[in-house]
Amino acid sequence: MKMAETSLKMVPKLYSNKERRDVKHHIKNLYSSSFGRDFEKYTMYKKKRTKIKKMGLTFDFKKNDLDLIKKSKETFLLAFLPTDKQLEAGNDNKQEMLKKEWNETIINVTSLLKDGGKIYIHSIKDGQDVIAFALFYVSTDETEIFVDILAVNPNYQRMSLGSTLLDSLFFEFPENSLIELITNRKDNEKALKFYKKNGFVTRFELSHNLVLVKKRW
Numbered sequence: 744m745k746m747a748e749t750s751l752k753m754v755p756k757l758y759s760n761k762e763r764r765d766v767k768h769h770i771k772n773l774y775s776s777s778f779g780r781d782f783e784k785y786t787m788y789k790k791k792r793t794k795i796k797k798m799g800l801t802f803d804f805k806k807n808d809l810d811l812i813k814k815s816k817e818t819f820l821l822a823f824l825p826t827d828k829q830l831e832a833g834n835d836n837k838q839e840m841l842k843k844e845w846n847e848t849i850i851n852v853t854s855l856l857k858d859g860g861k862i863y864i865h866s867i868k869d870g871q872d873v874i875a876f877a878l879f880y881v882s883t884d885e886t887e888i889f890v891d892i893l894a895v896n897p898n899y900q901r902m903s904l905g906s907t908l909l910d911s912l913f914f915e916f917p918e919n920s921l922i923e924l925i926t927n928r929k930d931n932e933k934a935l936k937f938y939k940k941n942g943f944v945t946r947f948e949l950s951h952n953l954v955l956v957k958k959r960w
Contacts, residue, residue, distance in 0.1 A: 799869070800868065802865070802867055804863075804911070807856055807863075812864050814872075821898075862879070863879050865877045867904050874896040874904070875908060876894060877911070878891045885918040886920050887919065888916065890923070905941075906941050909941055919959070920959045923954065926955060927951060943957045944956060
């Protein structure tokens, strides 16, 4: 509870000892509450964003921006390239499958926007290039988010870009209390490990996939 300890030092000495004890007790309760935990996580989120900006990278958070989504194609293809293990198993056609999947995504998004729907993209850029992004939907009351795609260019992985994008889904949407996504449990062990590290748990299993969720608390 470092933040609480710091706040305790800020209690003015002009108060009586009893008043100071009451204030300290209130601060401890505050930081042990859901608000306190959220505030502490928000502070960490802001620190990660600052660190990423110092690398010369920029954030671009948009709604219904089809052009920005289309610019994310290369990162999507690079992020999900088949591994050597998958190639040995005969998955050398995965690149074509990925291209087909991406084209279907663009068709679905275009149709959604024509029907008046909403889709969001949170991206991180190096210059004009999208190097990481989260494509997602938000429930009408903004209390739940479904992530369609989370992708980070392999050349920019292990820089907290993916985890920062996930954090943004809570802190840029204050009412949101749940994030849900689907990931393949058989050939995506790396992604599954990443999501579990970032607080996701299995909600239920499908035939070839896992549905993962993360609650705000």
